[in-house]
Amino acid sequence: MVDRAFLYRAPTTVADADAIADWLEDRVEASVAVRDRFLDVHRDEELAERFAEARVTSPYDRATGNTMVGTVRYEERALEHPEREGGVLYDGRRVQRGLNGALPPEERGLETLHVAVLDRAIGTWGDHDGRWHKRVSVLGQPALVSVPGLYEAPAKPEEYYREKQRHSLLSGDTPPREVLENRVEGEFLVENDPRTTDALKGYALQAYDFLETGEPFCDREGCRLFDAHYHGDLIAAQLREPEFCSEHARRYDRA
Structure with a gap:
């Protein structure tokens, strides 16, 4: 049983870890505390090389990693100056294993999330x-x-990609959020979206629920624990009422 949870800040993003933690603590049977950036709190000498090993080098090649000196140096700079990092996709499972190894032994048990x-x-x-997905x-x-995954992983309406490509061809840069929102039908989240914090609350609860029950996701659309593959489904699950399906409402709805 999870009896304590630590949520780590991502200071280069608009995500408010304190607000997420407050929401989570109101719904679970564990104490919830906020810590600074995970990659600062639990950094060790091997962390930069672990990220280099986890780099996805091709969308269609399962093998990952580039531990050439220049790549490791890049990862060291990204750890020191995270605002400069970007444009790299990492194998999440491999990153997870690396970060698990950086945790202090007394905090690796499943009673601590x-x-x-x-x-x-x-x-x-x-x-x-x-x-790779x-x-x-x-x-x-x-x-x-x-946080980038919140904007980039779920599929947006097809018109979004057409409009983005059209704007890029004409101007050479990415269109502002306001332009896309005005020209594309359907709802979606984009970088630095003001709804980021509210949307991430459900993902923090999914992490808790997985350690507590062993069940990865809810299969009912509209529940905070639903694994959304489209932005419309993500918004319905994380930003619309009710928050939970009937089963998870009995467990987590404290309203």
């Missing part, structure tokens, strides 16, 4: 189609929650 909110893009390999979260110990 660690939720590392990250400013890195993470993915998992799809055996069904032979390619970006993910919002990777459940386990520690649980990884990717």
